[in-house]
Amino acid sequence: MSAQVSREIRLKARPTGLPTKDDFELASVELKAPAEGEVQVRNLWMSVDPYMRARMIDRPSYAPPFQLGQPLQGAAVGEVVASRYPAFKSGDIVRSMFGWRESFNAPAKVIEKIDLRGLPMQTFLGAAGGPGLAAYVGLLKIAELKDGDVVFVSAASGAVGSIVCQIAKIKGHTVIASTGGTDKCVYLEELGVDHIIDYKATKDIPAALRNAAPHGIDVYFDNVGGAHLEAAIEVARPFARFALCGMISQYNGETPAGPRNILLAVSKSLTLKGFVINDHFQLMGELANQIAVWFAAGKLKARESVAEGIDSAPEAFLKLFSGDKIGKMLVRLG
Numbered sequence: 037m038s039a040q041v042s043r044e045i046r047l048k049a050r051p052t053g054l055p056t057k058d059d060f061e062l063a064s065v066e067l068k069a070p071a072e073g074e075v076q077v078r079n080l081w082m083s084v085d086p087y088m089r090a091r092m093i094d095r096p097s098y099a100p101p102f103q104l105g106q107p108l109q110g111a112a113v114g115e116v117v118a119s120r121y122p123a124f125k126s127g128d129i130v131r132s133m134f135g136w137r138e139s140f141n142a143p144a145k146v147i148e149k150i151d152l153r154g155l156p157m158q159t160f161l162g163a164a165g166g167p168g169l170a171a172y173v174g175l176l177k178i179a180e181l182k183d184g185d186v187v188f189v190s191a192a193s194g195a196v197g198s199i200v201c202q203i204a205k206i207k208g209h210t211v212i213a214s215t216g217g218t219d220k221c222v223y224l225e226e227l228g229v230d231h232i233i234d235y236k237a238t239k240d241i242p243a244a245l246r247n248a249a250p251h252g253i254d255v256y257f258d259n260v261g262g263a264h265l266e267a268a269i270e271v272a273r274p275f276a277r278f279a280l281c282g283m284i285s286q287y288n289g290e291t292p293a294g295p296r297n298i299l300l301a302v303s304k305s306l307t308l309k310g311f312v313i314n315d316h317f318q319l320m321g322e323l324a325n326q327i328a329v330w331f332a333a334g335k336l337k338a339r340e341s342v343a344e345g346i347d348s349a350p351e352a353f354l355k356l357f358s359g360d361k362i363g364k365m366l367v368r369l370g
């Protein structure tokens with residue numbers, strides 16, 4: 037097998053504030069034939085995710101920081117093109133953490149073969165992947181959703197939020213969803229959400245939330261933090277449960293902000309519980325089975341925004357912060 041060229045995106049500079057395209061660089065590497073125990077994979081899809089912003093900072097966290105001059109990492113789905121490991125063969129569809137590059141060699145043991153279950157392969161980066169797991173675990177295990185709960189979700193038209201909305205609707209709940217922009221509000225209507233808040237069109241998120249939930253909310257699924265979290269605390273019913281999934285409004289800030297009304301968590305006996313999907317990977321198979329059933333029954337949609345080609349990956353990543361996309365943001369590489 038002759039050596040091939042693979043293009044990859046490297047971290048050129050550690051961003052301060054909102055990242056820019058100048059923080060990334062495109063490079064080419066020569067890929068040799070895989071060694072004994074390795075597979076060679078041609079990536080077909082890669083994911084861009086908000087947590088990658090935190091990995092651009094040089095500090096310890098649950099995932100190690102990206103290194104300057106090195107390719108970024110993240111979830112990707114691809115096709116095995118050469119294998120020197122018996123359990124893999126050419127044509128197998130696999131998921132890995134070797135995103136941000138066109139092709140790679142890696143030990144077979146760190147690659148996961150996917151049973152597609154009738155789903156499009158890129159769904160394994162969205163509804164049947166990390167974002168879907170965050171929605172599933174956050175709503176059902178962390179917030180312990182129960183009958184009659186009124187659920188509030190922020191970043192509701194995104195990868196995680198849109199699955200939260202749909203699971204909550206499938207289970208018969210009243211759902212209040214916040215997003216920024218008319219086209220995304222229309223999408224949330226299509227998903228059957230009961231009350232939609234366009235946070236970019238309102239100056240007063242608590243008032244909009246109170247209007248949607250005059251008797252308060254029981255569950256808040258937080259993707260955004262900041263003003264949304266404060267509004268949820270203000271409008272929460274006593275004993276409401278908060279699944280703290282992410283706080284994207286804070287990721288580019290130098291100084292952490294709020295919630296300024298955290299004292300209400302005491303008087304209302306609120307439960308605020310953070311979580312990271314890495315602690316729940318054992319549920320990935322259960323999630324994929326459930327998503328496949330809902331998908332086949334037409335109960336769940338997995339909308340995508342797709343950028344084309346490895347060189348478009350930095351711009352796709354930046355769209356997570358501008359909100360210039362609907363559903364799961366993906367980059368098609370194949």
Ligand code: NAP
Nearest residue numbers: 086170194195196215216259281282283284285312313359
């Ligand atoms: P996403 O929602 O598809 O994309 C990000 C969205 O965030 C944007 O579309 C935008 O929504 C919103 N946003 C960006 N800046 C904002 C701001 N300043 N104020 C309000 N909204 C803002 O991304 P995702 O992958 O589904 O992730 C959503 C959240 O879940 C993130 O916080 C992420 O870190 C978290 N997450 C956590 C875990 C975990 O293990 N805990 C796993 C996956 C994801 P609009 O378009 O509505 O403006």
